[in-house]
Amino acid sequence: MLRTIEMYTNEYKDTTQKEIRKKKGQFFTPAEVSMRMAAVESEYPKNxxxxxxxxxxxxxxxxxxxxxxLLRSGYKRLDITLIETDTEILPVLEYTITKIRQICESYHAECTIHYIDQNFVLWESSCLYDIVICNPPYMKVRKDSIEATAMKAYVYGQPNLYGLFMAKAVELLRDNGQYVFITPRSWTSGKYFTKVRSFLQKELNIKEIDLFSSRDEVFQGEKVLQETMILYGEKGQIQNEKIKINILKDGTLDxxxxxxxxxxxxxxxxxxxYLLLPENENDLKIIDIMSNMTDSFESSGYHFKTGPVVEFRNLEHIHAQTHI
Ligand SMILES: C[S@@+](CC[C@H](N)C(=O)[O-])C[C@H]1O[C@@H](n2cnc3c(N)ncnc32)[C@H](O)[C@@H]1O
Incomplete structure (x- = not known):
């Protein structure tokens, strides 16, 4: 079934320019990745x-x-809220909604579906949720945009819609509710995500993290340049002692x-x-060594800036040195 949704999505992609989709922050989750994300632990009573x-x-x-x-796991009463602002993807979404109704019927499960065509960041929900699963739009928004204004508690510098989605989703989760988000990794260390990051780390018991080595591979030829991660958490301020980290080989999800x-x-x-993202056990050893260091580059008088060095503007700082 997920393949058929993908097929209709590809038809939509074929008739909608990449640039237009990019403006809507639209990158679709592949079927395999969707299945992986859907395997959230749910220990609620089945009825x-x-x-x-x-x-x-x-x-x-x-x-x-x-x-x-959830149906395969024996749940019989499902209430689903889908929020989407783009009307052009609506025919595919409507098809999927029909298929959700059908699969619920085939499992003799009760199901209510709410399609909300509102801006998620501004939307006011009347209830809290047990599970939030999301691939948010990745888009910078202006600091004085309606979204940033509505969520100003989470804005620091240049806001990105995906960070605002992440924070709002935590707000709408009930205690112990399950949280699954696929996003770029930038929120874990980027300066502009400072407030989102501290809120998420405080409010979520992070259970597992999937790291893909390149986002371009995950989103199948969409030329998405940032690296991707999936965050699995549970709402609650008590953090498990350990967090599982999976390094996924792109394409195969091995x-x-x-x-x-x-x-x-x-x-x-x-x-x-920061939320650090080690990629192997050796990285953990390096984290330990670094955490025990008493001096930093800064305290030793070194200052760093990331980005390309424009050599001709920095001639006074560049010295010829021969290493023997
Ligand atoms: C990255 S896509 C993910 C689509 C789908 N959930 C998936 O996983 O393939 C994000 C979706 O959010 C929609 N969107 C963008 N801004 C939104 C907003 N403010 N409120 C609700 N939906 C929005 C876009 O139109 C797009 O379809």
Whole structure:
């Protein structure tokens, strides 16, 4: 079924210019990745109504994947809210909604579906959710945009819609609710995500992190340049001692390497409260060594700037030196 949703999505992609999709922050989650994200742990009683939220639903592939998973696990009462502002993707979303109804019927499960055509960041929900699953739009917005103004508690410098989605989704989750987000990695250390990052780390018990080595591979030829991650968490301020990290080989989703990191080794690190993303156990050893260092580059008089060096503007700082 996910393949059919992909097929209709590809038809939409073929008739909608990449530039236009980019302006809407539209990058669609492949079927395999959707299934992986949908495998959220859910330990609710099987006869309980489960409320699922899918902000930036697009073609609805994440909703379908999670409903399919919940039905297979024996849940019988599902309430799904899909929020999407783009009307052009609507025919695909409507198709997916029909298929969600059908699959629920085939499992004799009760299901209510709410399609909301509103800006998620501004939307006021009347309830909290058990599961939020999301691939948010990746787009910078102006500091004086309606979204940034509405979420100013999370804005620091240049806001990005994806960070605002991440924060709003946590707000709408009930205690112990499940949180799955696929995003770029920039929120874990970027200066402009400082407020989002500290909110997420405080409010989420982070359980697992998937790291893809290149985002371009995940989003199949969409030329998305940033590296991607999936964050699996649970709403609550008590953090598990360990966080599982999976390094996924792009394309195949093979877990090339999985290991556990102590939460206090990687969460809230340094003055900028980074979430560190080690890619192997050796990185963990390096984190330990670095954490025990008493001096920093800064305290030793070195200052860094990232980005390309424009040599002719820095001639006074460049010295010829021969290494023997
Ligand atoms: C990255 S796509 C993800 C689509 C789909 N959920 C998936 O996983 O393939 C993000 C979606 O969010 C929608 N979107 C952008 N801004 C939005 C907003 N402010 N509120 C709700 N949806 C929005 C876009 O139109 C796009 O379909």
């Amino acid at each position: 309980q109504w489960i409320r699922v939220l899918d902000p930036g639903a697009g073609n609805g592939i994440l909703s379908f994947a999670v409903i399919d998973k 877990t090339g390497n999985s290991f556990w990191a102590a939460a206090d080794q990687i969460k809230f690190k340094g003055s900028e409260q």
